[in-house]
Amino acid sequence: MTAADWPAGPDRAARIRRALVELVAEHGLYGAVMSAVAKRAGVGTGTAYVYYPSKEALLLDAYREVKLAIGAAAMAGVDPGAAPADRFRKIWTAVYRHLAADPARARFLVQVDHSPLAAQAHELALAGDQDPLVAAAGSADLRPLLADLELELLYDLGLAPAVRLAASRPGLPDHELEAVAGACWRAITHG
Amino acid sequence: MTAADWPAGPDRAARIRRALVELVAEHGLYGAVMSAVAKRAGVGTGTAYVYYPSKEALLLDAYREVKLAIGAAAMAGVDPGAAPADRFRKIWTAVYRHLAADPARARFLVQVDHSPLAAQAHELALAGDQDPLVAAAGSADLRPLLADLELELLYDLGLAPAVRLAASRPGLPDHELEAVAGACWRAITHG
DNA sequence: AAGACTTGAATGAACGTTCATTCACCAACT
């Protein structure tokens, strides 16, 4: 490895997670083969197993990382004093823009969310929580506005469309974003 | 084979498709192993290959079948003279109810729709078309009301929530259904 | 040269697919 290569790779685990995310986005959960993940990360096959005990553990950790980044992006720049509807729109568009800038993450997320790993992944993501909807739904001024539906359902109708949209159409113009965000807000609130 | 067994199995291919749908719903696209599919269908492993050249072909045909059934259920009992918003609500709730009565189909659909097979599956499903949204979106009185978004996006915001809802919450009461259906309608129409 | 880390060929389990064989069924012939 020369100086032109990665700078002695400060975080190999991060590169491995990133490679997994990209390959899952490109070839699906099955198509993302460990040897290919390692190759794209620029490490040997066995190195992945130095950092993770199994492919599943790697998948779950990559999921957690992506979710965490979304949570941070969603919450950055949200004014806690703003009206609930405005806060929601800010969060929604922040999620979309964050993922649209990196569609591989969006596609990765969508695939994991609809796979049998979803249950474990959600549980794990909620544990250390930073999930934007969970945090937002907890606030006292928002909760009475929300329809009486399970959190999972609120997520599916409210924020998940931003994720799927970023996965399939990363280049929507602002006015369409606002329109869809507004529709999602109406979907999760009463009447 | 006695009279108590399957009635001379008029359609083994149908039983194989059904077994696949159930196993994908239970264990995911990967977890649905051909030998298990055959066992659940009550046939030998090789029999699946008498009817289908590959697992992928079987998956796509099962997808087509499920989509076709949804299309039929969605369109049955829709009054072509009704107002567009009412037609949409009828279709939406029909899709939900059809799948909620058989959540395995809903879960199967969701998994395929978010897998790398989605592109092929959609193409194939649109070919023989019976897709409710495509048919509905084509009608002259509805189209001008719809937001200027791609068909795929209209589907994801309009009808797909009914599918996902049926997959995750097959027992929603009528008034919640109406609320969500209304939200979906607002999402795909202007302003 | 000892230690710590990295590697990718080797491993064994599991998968999709094949194919030699079976056998239920039917038609033809006696």
Place this chain on the structure above:
DNA sequence: AGTTGGTGAATGAACGTTCATTCAAGTCTT
């Protein structure tokens, strides 16, 4: 009616491949 022979759907053990995982050997660093 009973017997024979032909047919092809059905079968499941076996095949070749692929994959996650392991580990003996190599390469740096100190």
